[in-house]
Amino acid sequence: MQPNNTPSYDIMIIGAGMAGMAAALFAARKGLSVAQAGLTGETLYASGLFDLYGVAHGSSGAFIDNPWQGLQALRQTHPDHPFCKVAPEQIHEGLAVLTGFLETAGLSYRGYADRNARLITPVGTIKRTFRVPATMWAGAAALEEKTPCLIVDIQGLRGFSAAQIVGTLKPSWPQLRAATIALPWEERLGPKYAELMARTLAAEGPRSELADAFRPHLKTAQAVGLPAILGIHDTDTIHRDFERLLGVPVFEIPTMPPAISGTRLKEAFDTHMPQQGVKTFYHHRVHTAVRQANGQFVLEVGRSQPEETLVANNVLLATGRFLGKGLEAQREGIRESLFDLPVSQPENRSCWHRKTFLDPQGHAINLAGLEVDRSFRPLNEAGRPVFDNLYAAGSILAHQDWIRTKSGTGLAVATAHGAVEALTGGQAGR
């Protein structure tokens, strides 16, 4: 029996990654009362790029230029794939709502309507993605046109070498040039970290000093690429200012972890999601979730211990995979962590991973996860929803390999949208 003043919500979203955030946004827009709890740790590893569908699912591994066409073909080849449970319009709308929200938080996104953009990575490979932070967008055009570009690295920032990027790409992009600069405001030796640099560049003075350090290397370059350090909040302003100072388009290149792209997203969500009307419990986990006889869920949330109790009419599980702790891989098998829901998985541990890490066929364990119906409700062994008011979205779902198909955010948004639609059945909240 819970006390009368236990807060009650239409929907409790468990998970604070991209799927959880998207679901919270969509549910709040529909007028539902929304609570959300989750650990945002893994968001820190996000690259900031929103992938939709870059490589075909299945053994062909073909590169996808038009993700909508690719998803259409997927309906024929793999109808079990979670993408096939939503209509393309839902994915369009979901992405628009997400990027619109981030724009109000000072992080704008760009992209083509019908095709993937291509960007360079810190090791000189090509990254295919769909929606790109405005601070990185000029890189997509520069790549398409093979614009004469200066790539700059910063002494002390490990894992980012302009010489590596230029050396690897030069055969097909001859007018790339590399330069190294020392941070003008930091005389001490020692490692440099992207986050410190990014926070320092929030002020005009350091931006001006940095541009002064870049300028001698510019020469005939028509665009400049640098590691992603142009601020944490309000990156659009910092980026525009830096472009103004240099007089050419500037694009960020994602760095290896610890990178600021994940921090940007995390801080945007932390700050602005409550303003959407979502009751947030970030950096909290759900310790227990029990379904009552009347169908409602009673949940205990807290940091290391349960601290508060909530009641929800519906629960959406967006707890991620192994990194997010939504799934656990024991020697005997894979478990879903919170409700112990049935997990579709390979026969045994020796089938989980291939002998070669980079095997183009991908690892079978990545396809493991929760099987859901067309309403995104997890199924029991008999193929029926475990609970008619329990939903799941995001990377915890089975029959997809988001890493290999380059589908991270797209899948999160699509399935979150699908689950919230199904949950509301077209009705507004109470």
Add this chain to the structure above:
Amino acid sequence: MTETTLSTQVLIIGGGATGTGLARDLALRGVACILVEKQDINAGASGGNHGLLHSGARYIASDPHSARECREEGALLKRLAPQCVEDTGGYFVAVPGDDEAYIADFAERCAASGVAAEAVDPKDALEQEPCLSPDAIAVFAVEDATIDPFMLSLDNLAQARSLGAKALLHHKVLGFDKRKGRFESVRLRDFHSGADVRIHAEQIVNASGAWAGEVAAMAGAHIDMVYSQGSLVISQSRLGQRVINRLRKAADADILVPAGTVSIFGTTSKRIDAPDNCRPTTAEIDAMLDDGMAMVPQLSSTRYIRAYAGVRPLVRSGTGSDDRAVSRGFSLLDHENHGLDNFITITGGKLTTYRLMAEKTADLVCRRLGNTEPCRTATDPLPASSQAQYTEPGLTPKLWFKKNDPGDLLLCECEMVSTSVFNEIAGSLTHNGHQPGLREIGQRSRVGKGPCQGSFCSLRMAAHMYDQGMLKDGEGIDELKDFLNERWRGMQPLLWGPAVAQAELQEALHCGLLGLETEETLKT
């Protein structure tokens, strides 16, 4: 394509403990030699073993002759190569269910082989080694020790080089040229440059371990080999101060060996059909851990950071299905019955007796050369070289803190390997005529051997190498892929629990963001 020609007195094929030990022994006797190795030093069993300097107590029942050899050679190495050895001591431990008769006969058999074994009260043993099962029924203390096989081979080779010997890595034997019934020269290919090399030698020694059969076949000699794979796992932290052995007739899952800041548990005995097909499997590891838990319960819950396997080179003497029954003693074959008078094979044996194997081989070689210098490896200490110092766990963090130079950036944060150490190892490789790549540097340091298994440090190292001009063009992509695939071999059989989350992060970074698996280029 031009061909390089070299001349020497003795050509040694194989860069493991035996080959490098032989190069040192011959060099000390004033014999000129060239060592060739198709991969890197210790690519075979010398790089895939327990790191154990056997007291001999393990072989008292099955192979008393080996037991005695181990005791003698172990004592020599502790005295002459202390930099490679940690004199940890060892226990033999029996738990309920183990063969009581074997336990009862143990002390006597040890005495008969001259192997020291002192009975210990299990309660006292448990105080000394809390990781032991509280149900242990019998314990004996023995003179086991641990040895760093990389440091051992690199130190042997370093002294050999200082005395004039040469070593060619990544050089594979293609064929032997006979003239008037003798081998006149050996043809090789340099894998890095693609160039052909021809080496003229008076005597050729096949010290290629598990590949001895393949090499001998090229020389027209047949050796009947049996390939027995042994898999091992490395725990994230050190379990126990001493070597812990199972007190029973030698079987799988018997030995837990401390190695600096980690421990190594193993092993298995799985028949494979070729030495190149060696890799640890999930089935072997599961079986091994389930068995070992009886002796050290913590084995079931500890986190493992790497699995690996080595191939024992066994020369078949009799018939029989138990590979442990094939003698672990070594085989020195002079091939005179094949009509060859300048081709010798030395194979089999164990790491502990490498020096003796090298001595016997050198004796035979020198007899044929007419060299009467005495063997000095049983008396002269093995000088510590700087070649392998960075493989020692815990060393580079100490050096870095002492140095206190903020400009010396850490490239591997798990094991705290700095830029200056990296540059030193790379410089040494270049100086010796070898290409400094990620795998080579990994071999000679602890880079990539910590919890991240190279996920992050590989990227920092590659970037650094481009900045230093050690890599150019698209070479970095191949280096990264190669390094990551190599680290994966040791991770994959251990992927359960938190390690699976680590693997997911690694794949999200290297495939999700960097696309290393797609090989997309600007042209596609």
